[in-house]
Amino acid sequence: MTKSSCNTSAGEYTNSSPEASLSALLRLLSPIFTTHWSRLAAGFLALITVDFLQLIIPRFIKTAVDGLTAQSATSSQLLTLSMFVLLIAGIVAVLRFFWRYLIIGFSRILEKKLRDRLFNHILRMDQQFFERWTIGDLMAHAGNDLATVQMACGMGLVAAVDALVMSAAALGFMLAISVKLTLIALLPMPVLIVCTRILSGRLHQRFNLVQEQFSLLTEFARTTLVSIRLIKAYTLENFQGTRFQSLGEAYIRSNLRVAIIQGLLFPVATLVGNVGMLLLLYYGGMLVIEDTITIGSFVAFVSYLYMLIWPMMAIGWVANLTQRGITSLRRIHRLLEQLPAVSRGITQPLPLPQTTIGTTYSCRHLTFTYAGTARPALNELNMEIGPGLTGLTGRTGSGKSTLCKLLLRMYPVEDGMLVFRGVDVNRLSQADIRDCIAYVSQEPVVFATTIAANIAFGRPEATMAEIKEAAATAAIDMDIQGFSEGYATVIGERGVKLSGGQRQRLALARALLCKRPLLIIDDGLSAIDVETEQLVLENILNNMDGQSILLVSHRVNVLRHADHIFILDNGRIVGQGGHQELLAHPFYSSMVAKQRSHA
Numbered sequence: 001m002t003k004s005s006c007n008t009s010a011g012e013y014t015n016s017s018p019e020a021s022l023s024a025l026l027r028l029l030s031p032i033f034t035t036h037w038s039r040l041a042a043g044f045l046a047l048i049t050v051d052f053l054q055l056i057i058p059r060f061i062k063t064a065v066d067g068l069t070a071q072s073a074t075s076s077q078l079l080t081l082s083m084f085v086l087l088i089a090g091i092v093a094v095l096r097f098f099w100r101y102l103i104i105g106f107s108r109i110l111e112k113k114l115r116d117r118l119f120n121h122i123l124r125m126d127q128q129f130f131e132r133w134t135i136g137d138l139m140a141h142a143g144n145d146l147a148t149v150q151m152a153c154g155m156g157l158v159a160a161v162d163a164l165v166m167s168a169a170a171l172g173f174m175l176a177i178s179v180k181l182t183l184i185a186l187l188p189m190p191v192l193i194v195c196t197r198i199l200s201g202r203l204h205q206r207f208n209l210v211q212e213q214f215s216l217l218t219e220f221a222r223t224t225l226v227s228i229r230l231i232k233a234y235t236l237e238n239f240q241g242t243r244f245q246s247l248g249e250a251y252i253r254s255n256l257r258v259a260i261i262q263g264l265l266f267p268v269a270t271l272v273g274n275v276g277m278l279l280l281l282y283y284g285g286m287l288v289i290e291d292t293i294t295i296g297s298f299v300a301f302v303s304y305l306y307m308l309i310w311p312m313m314a315i316g317w318v319a320n321l322t323q324r325g326i327t328s329l330r331r332i333h334r335l336l337e338q339l340p341a342v343s344r345g346i347t348q349p350l351p352l353p354q355t356t357i358g359t360t361y362s363c364r365h366l367t368f369t370y371a372g373t374a375r376p377a378l379n380e381l382n383m384e385i386g387p388g389l390t391g392l393t394g395r396t397g398s399g400k401s402t403l404c405k406l407l408l409r410m411y412p413v414e415d416g417m418l419v420f421r422g423v424d425v426n427r428l429s430q431a432d433i434r435d436c437i438a439y440v441s442q443e444p445v446v447f448a449t450t451i452a453a454n455i456a457f458g459r460p461e462a463t464m465a466e467i468k469e470a471a472a473t474a475a476i477d478m479d480i481q482g483f484s485e486g487y488a489t490v491i492g493e494r495g496v497k498l499s500g501g502q503r504q505r506l507a508l509a510r511a512l513l514c515k516r517p518l519l520i521i522d523d524g525l526s527a528i529d530v531e532t533e534q535l536v537l538e539n540i541l542n543n544m545d546g547q548s549i550l551l552v553s554h555r556v557n558v559l560r561h562a563d564h565i566f567i568l569d570n571g572r573i574v575g576q577g578g579h580q581e582l583l584a585h586p587f588y589s590s591m592v593a594k595q596r597s598h599a
């Protein structure tokens, strides 16, 4: 892996990838179409049958009207014709249900399959990806883009086929009655196509704006509720309330702008259709007077002209839907094309060496620069981690968390810089390495579920006894017993029912339960008082079974237990050794002095 791949720029993920060709987009959809071809075929067969049956009805009406004008129609003939019309209407109703169920159902299946694929793909991405794609972008892909593709592959396809069949057949019937009259009646139709194209384009734009306004509104409500304590502390209730109100007003305004277009679309179509009807009435009437066509043909012609209005509108609508569907599919395709930089180039990972002794991790001249920054966050680091307790300390911003994230394979590193159990990490699968590591982050992540479920997050199959054992090692068991519902206590959104120290110990219990060979605690005990921290550490050390622990801390009374301590400054190792040795180190000795005076 080259250096440039470690410094992937924002453009590499977002803009610089060439636009996907239509054939690439088709390849994305074709497996879904192929799997469900029989469902689609049955749906379109029902749709086309409905179209033809609808086209037959005016023929019956023509026969009836001609019979009536010639005064040759009998009541039994009229009854038979009515029964046929009724029968056809019944079949049309049943078939309409089926085409909708089959084709629109297919478009929902397609949407679900794309959504599942997208979701699973996003889950596999690395940290660099999440720094470049915002949650808003990803939600837009999962929401708007998928909905647009679903619409294009559902109603868009229906409208296209429907418009094609209906317009071709209606035109055929109209031409059979009178070529001249057909041409005259169709004169206003191009206006209808253009109007629908323009109006439906505007409708989509305005509808997108409505969706954006709605996202803003819900995101604002979400962030306000999440940070409610901060808002109360700064007495920002009125301020937030006013901002919410103005966002709500913008949402209403954009909805009204949509309503204007919707209000215009059908009246315009009817108006243009009626102009056609006006021409038909005059010229068609003249042809009846001249006896060129019968009254029945005239009536049938009127029905066919009405039937043409929808396909003509559909042409403009389908063109917009297709255009939007392709744009959305391109965005989804671009997202699916992204590969986690961490595993880029690893086609056949080597098997992970199995070992009974604690996991060893080696950094060899490890240098790492975050994308978009000039200065390396880690510079020429050489260190060995494990077995036993390894301490890591240093000033804030010195690169401690960065090192933890690299060990967790959240970012790519150059070949040979990180070696796990004797093998270059770039030759191993990311999942294999992560399966060996339990991680406690600086900011504990807790879920709005029970305490037991929070602890068992990494091992959902763990027994209650195991959960309690991990909680006892993390010295949180007593606190949990204090809650009226014990381990079944639901801890609220982001663990509001717990103190900062309790949340940290909960996160630690979760990591301990996984019993993985390497435990990384990135300043994960900082919110715990010194005595409890001491107790937790002793518990962990007493329960160690050949494991390796990397403990990031600023506290000497914790670090003193480490077999080896590394001191980082500006991304470089500026000191290392045991507690006693480091007492002579300026940074370490000043830390000792400060903490002694605080005690």
Ligand SMILES: Nc1ncnc2c1ncn2[C@@H]1O[C@H](COP(=O)(O)OP(=O)(O)OP(=O)(O)O)[C@@H](O)[C@H]1O
Pocket: 131, 370, 371, 373, 377, 394, 395, 396, 397, 398, 399, 400, 401, 402, 403, 442, 523
């Ligand atoms: N995602 C990122 N993108 C760019 N720079 C980053 C990113 N994360 C961290 N940095 C920078 O890398 C440097 C090291 O940060 P890091 O979080 O590793 O420090 P730390 O030693 O863990 O600090 P602390 O003790 O405050 O947690 C800092 O200068 C920080 O600004």
